Amino acid sequence: MFFAEIILPLNLPRTFTYSVTAEERNLLQRGMRVAVPFGKNKIYTGLVTELHDREPSLYEARPIGQILDEKPIVTEIQLAHWLWIASYYMCSPGDVFRGAMPSALLLESETMISLKPDANCDPEQLSDQELLVYSALLQQSSLRVSEVMPLLNRKNVFPIIRKMMENNIISIREEVQDMYTPKLVKYIRLHRDYDAASDLQALLEVLKSAKKQKEALLGYFQLNAEKKPIAVKRLTETSGVTAAVIKGLVEKGIFEEYHIREDRVDFGDDRGDDRLLLSKAQQSTLDNIVSALEKKDVCLLHGVTASGKTEMYFRLIEKYIKEGQQVLYLLPEIALTTQLVGRLQKHFGNRVSVFHSKYSNNERVETWNRVLDNAEKAQIVIGARSALFLPFRQLGLVIIDEEHEQTFKQQDPAPRYHARDAAIVLASYHQAKVLLGSATPSLETYYNATSGKYGLAEITERFGNVLMPEIELVDIKDKYFRKRMTGHFSDTLIGHIEAALSVNEQVILFQNRRGYSPVVECLTCGHVPQCPQCDVSLTYHKFKGQLRCHYCGHHIAMPVNCHQCGSPDLTTKGFGTEQIEQELALLFPNAKTARMDQDTTRGKYSFEKLIDSFKNREIDILVGTQMLAKGLDFDNVSLVGIMNADNMLYYPDFRAFERSFQMMVQVSGRSGRSHKQGKVVIQTFNPMHNTIQQVTRNDYEGMFKEQLYERHIYKYPPYFRLIRLTLKHRDFEKLREGASWLYEVLRQNLDIPVLGPEEPSVSRIRNEYIRTIMVKMPQEKALGQTKKRIRKVLNSFETIAPYRAIKVIVNVDF
Ligand code: ADP
Ligand code: ZN
Ligand code: ZN
Numbered sequence: 001m002f003f004a005e006i007i008l009p010l011n012l013p014r015t016f017t018y019s020v021t022a023e024e025r026n027l028l029q030r031g032m033r034v035a036v037p038f039g040k041n042k043i044y045t046g047l048v049t050e051l052h053d054r055e056p057s058l059y060e061a062r063p064i065g066q067i068l069d070e071k072p073i074v075t076e077i078q079l080a081h082w083l084w085i086a087s088y089y090m091c092s093p094g095d096v097f098r099g100a101m102p103s104a105l106l107l108e109s110e111t112m113i114s115l116k117p118d119a120n121c122d123p124e125q126l127s128d129q130e131l132l133v134y135s136a137l138l139q140q141s142s143l144r145v146s147e148v149m150p151l152l153n154r155k156n157v158f159p160i161i162r163k164m165m166e167n168n169i170i171s172i173r174e175e176v177q178d179m180y181t182p183k184l185v186k187y188i189r190l191h192r193d194y195d196a197a198s199d200l201q202a203l204l205e206v207l208k209s210a211k212k213q214k215e216a217l218l219g220y221f222q223l224n225a226e227k228k229p230i231a232v233k234r235l236t237e238t239s240g241v242t243a244a245v246i247k248g249l250v251e252k253g254i255f256e257e258y259h260i261r262e263d264r265v266d267f268g269d270d271r272g273d274d275r276l277l278l279s280k281a282q283q284s285t286l287d288n289i290v291s292a293l294e295k296k297d298v299c300l301l302h303g304v305t306a307s308g309k310t311e312m313y314f315r316l317i318e319k320y321i322k323e324g325q326q327v328l329y330l331l332p333e334i335a336l337t338t339q340l341v342g343r344l345q346k347h348f349g350n351r352v353s354v355f356h357s358k359y360s361n362n363e364r365v366e367t368w369n370r371v372l373d374n375a376e377k378a379q380i381v382i383g384a385r386s387a388l389f390l391p392f393r394q395l396g397l398v399i400i401d402e403e404h405e406q407t408f409k410q411q412d413p414a415p416r417y418h419a420r421d422a423a424i425v426l427a428s429y430h431q432a433k434v435l436l437g438s439a440t441p442s443l444e445t446y447y448n449a450t451s452g453k454y455g456l457a458e459i460t461e462r463f464g465n466v467l468m469p470e471i472e473l474v475d476i477k478d479k480y481f482r483k484r485m486t487g488h489f490s491d492t493l494i495g496h497i498e499a500a501l502s503v504n505e506q507v508i509l510f511q512n513r514r515g516y517s518p519v520v521e522c523l524t525c526g527h528v529p530q531c532p533q534c535d536v537s538l539t540y541h542k543f544k545g546q547l548r549c550h551y552c553g554h555h556i557a558m559p560v561n562c563h564q565c566g567s568p569d570l571t572t573k574g575f576g577t578e579q580i581e582q583e584l585a586l587l588f589p590n591a592k593t594a595r596m597d598q599d600t601t602r603g604k605y606s607f608e609k610l611i612d613s614f615k616n617r618e619i620d621i622l623v624g625t626q627m628l629a630k631g632l633d634f635d636n637v638s639l640v641g642i643m644n645a646d647n648m649l650y651y652p653d654f655r656a657f658e659r660s661f662q663m664m665v666q667v668s669g670r671s672g673r674s675h676k677q678g679k680v681v682i683q684t685f686n687p688m689h690n691t692i693q694q695v696t697r698n699d700y701e702g703m704f705k706e707q708l709y710e711r712h713i714y715k716y717p718p719y720f721r722l723i724r725l726t727l728k729h730r731d732f733e734k735l736r737e738g739a740s741w742l743y744e745v746l747r748q749n750l751d752i753p754v755l756g757p758e759e760p761s762v763s764r765i766r767n768e769y770i771r772t773i774m775v776k777m778p779q780e781k782a783l784g785q786t787k788k789r790i791r792k793v794l795n796s797f798e799t800i801a802p803y804r805a806i807k808v809i810v811n812v813d814f
Contacts, residue, residue: 006047007047008046009101019064021063030048042108046064075392081426082100088417115137189256203217207254213245219238232257301457302457303458306669320396325396327395329382333405335608337383338608350377353378353380354383368390374393388419406659444718464674466677469640470678472680475684476490476685487579506614506639508641509621511643520558521572531552540572541599542582551765552765577623639671665695717813720753720778752777
């Protein structure tokens with residue numbers, strides 16, 4: 001008798017044993033997928049982790065269905081890494097398996113398939129079986145895989161479905177199909193034959209009788225003094241000639257047109273050659289990184305904003321791919337990958353592949369296979385956190401840009417892993433090196449770098465010796481007192497915006513809250529509309545005329561009268577991006593403004609489109625939430641305004657000061673990235689607050705030391721590791737009892753601090769009440785042991801009948 005140990009893509013605590021025939025035993029290897037029956041009549045794609053001859057004692061092993069692969073598509077290292085993730089982050093191997101594989105590789109009986117709307121398929125070319133599926137889908141817009149089985153009168157339908165997916169005939173679930181192509185902007189420059197100023201006279205002579213063309217040419221020379229690319233649009237605006245006139249000049253061979261992808265605006269005089277020379281500071285920093293990586297596996301690049309970290313990453317990547325190694329480049333945000341891919345491709349040609357969850361299934365499977373085959377096309381993989389699950393063969397280098405970003409931590413669903421930390425572990429399995437980059441490293445990372453666990457390379461000057469922005473604090477308590485506020489704008493901020501706009505420079509305004517205002521209040525009775533399902537007030541969204549819950553999406557029309565007392569005197573408290581945008585329209589009616597927050601970037605690629613328009617200077621003032629802070633490079637922003645620094649600071653989270661510092665420094669870093677020094681205005685009620693003072697002085701060290709001290713005293717990372725248990729139930733009393741039980745038993749079983757059960761600041765979401773328990777593990781404690789004990793307690797918790805319905809979510813290193 002032969003058996004296979006199989007991980008199912010489900011939240012089950014263990015693997016399952018299936019029986020295999022002798023023939024199957026010969027074909028099967030670890031890391032291959034099989035279709036297996038599970039439960040009454042479900043079929044799943046499972047992963048073989050072990051082949052053995054031990055018959056299970058508790059249940060009768062069922063035979064596997066079909067073998068889906070000819071060779072392993074999950075490597076030994078992946079298997080080990082995934083099991084590490086499951087045990088470290090206290091989730092099931094099945095959770096990791098499901099989170100790691102593109103869903104096209106995880107077909108199951110419940111998967112829905114449908115015809116692709118743009119499928120241009122020739123029925124003649126289809127096999128009989130494919131034709132049956134195709135015709136059925138013409139009748140009925142979608143089918144479950146389980147419905148395909150009786151249709152074809154066979155169980156083994158996964159391969160047929162896979163093939164039809166590969167041929168772009170069908171797709172599964174809601175997939176994002178098309179990719180974003182950055183806007184191409186048309187620019188012009190003087191033809192190579194004319195070498196700038198010296199030929200001006202001769203050219204003007206030639207154009208003597210063409211008055212309009214002459215004007216265009218003069219306009220061109222004026223703009224050219226700025227030494228920036230000249231968009232056709234801009235030239236028409238400044239010189240007052242039409243696009244046709246410029247076209248005429250192109251036809252005469254005086255101008256030439258070119259396009260720049262908006263993710264790569266560079267400077268007029270370099271033509272084609274994009275290999276930038278590193279500055280002295282960059283070169284010596286790069287040398288430091290290289291030598292640090294000779295001694296340590298991980299190195300932190302702590303480089304101020306606009307120091308040109310990307311360029312240094314590129315050089316390091318070059319070194320590793322020359323040696324035939326694979327490189328993984330992780331970014332905190334999918335939208336940022338679009339910005340970078342173009343640059344990478346320009347540099348490394350077609351050795352670059354992109355991988356993230358918004359890509360279509362086919363593209364993801366393709367990249368999966370390329371990485372598995374160690375193909376040249378996938379030597380460099382860029383992606384958001386899920387890219388670390390790819391089947392690397394020869395990983396040599398991992399780069400994690402903006403390593404401090406909290407988006408690297410997956411919150412929901414399991415596996416709740418931290419991509420930075422999981423990538424460091426992955427790299428160690430491959431004996432690969434890791435470079436973490438940030439202008440504002442996380443406390444944990446900087447602690448590791450200064451305590452000698454990681455190497456450290458620092459660069460404190462911006463590229464081109466551009467000065468760090470000058471930061472001005474505005475005490476808004478004083479401004480209100482002296483009546484110097486217009487809406488939420490101080491006279492100081494207004495003055496600086498005017499100054500920037502008058503010289504055609506762009507402005508970014510940061511407000512870490514969306515909507516119009518987070519609270520609506522009745523002036524007569526004090527009633528504040530609340531979400532009926534959650535324990536929060538409803539946020540007013542003025543454009544939509546709605547009150548919305550930011551936790552569950554519940555919304556109602558903005559009431560005219562108070563629901564409680566009927567009074568029409570309703571007022572708003574606090575403000576969000578919408579309100580700022582509206583105030584801007586009154587203050588600067590001639591400026592073009594736009595807003596960037598979750599509400600305006602929900603549509604497909606709307607984030608990229610906004611960034612493109614801003615880079616193209618179609619927007620003068622951009623108002624946004626923290627989305628603005630993430631590593632974007634704008635070359636014409638000379639002013640950044642932080643509307644209110646205080647609400648970030650007082651957020652109930654032990655990382656609030658660290659995060660506020662990072663946020664403010666990062667947003668400030670968007671200002672003055674090229675040419676001249678930028679300006680930052682921070683409006684606050686607490687100008688003397690330590691964190692704000694540290695931002696003003698760009699004093700990362702100061703922030704680090706202060707926060708580290710607090711973390712030590714109050715037992716937080718990096719000194720203690722945290723595990724948070726979140727309990728949820730619709731019955732308040734039952735939850736309270738269950739939470740107390742769990743807390744007590746954990747406290748009795750663990751000899752380390754257990755805190756709680758606490759009511760979080762939002763203690764009910766979607767009608768489920770919430771309680772949290774926190775476990776603090778000292779660094780020196782054996783982690784695995786503690787986690788095992790917690791798991792044991794959780795297992796007994798689940799066996800207690802009245803508590804069984806209480807959901808428990810475990811979040812390690814949250
Ligand atoms: P960071 O990631 O450190 O904030 P970036 O990598 O975005 O900085 O670089 C800031 C700006 O400086 C970018 O516009 C980039 O093109 C430019 N830059 C960086 N290094 C060089 C270089 N060696 N030569 C020319 N331009 C550079
Ligand atoms: Zn009222
Ligand atoms: Zn709600």
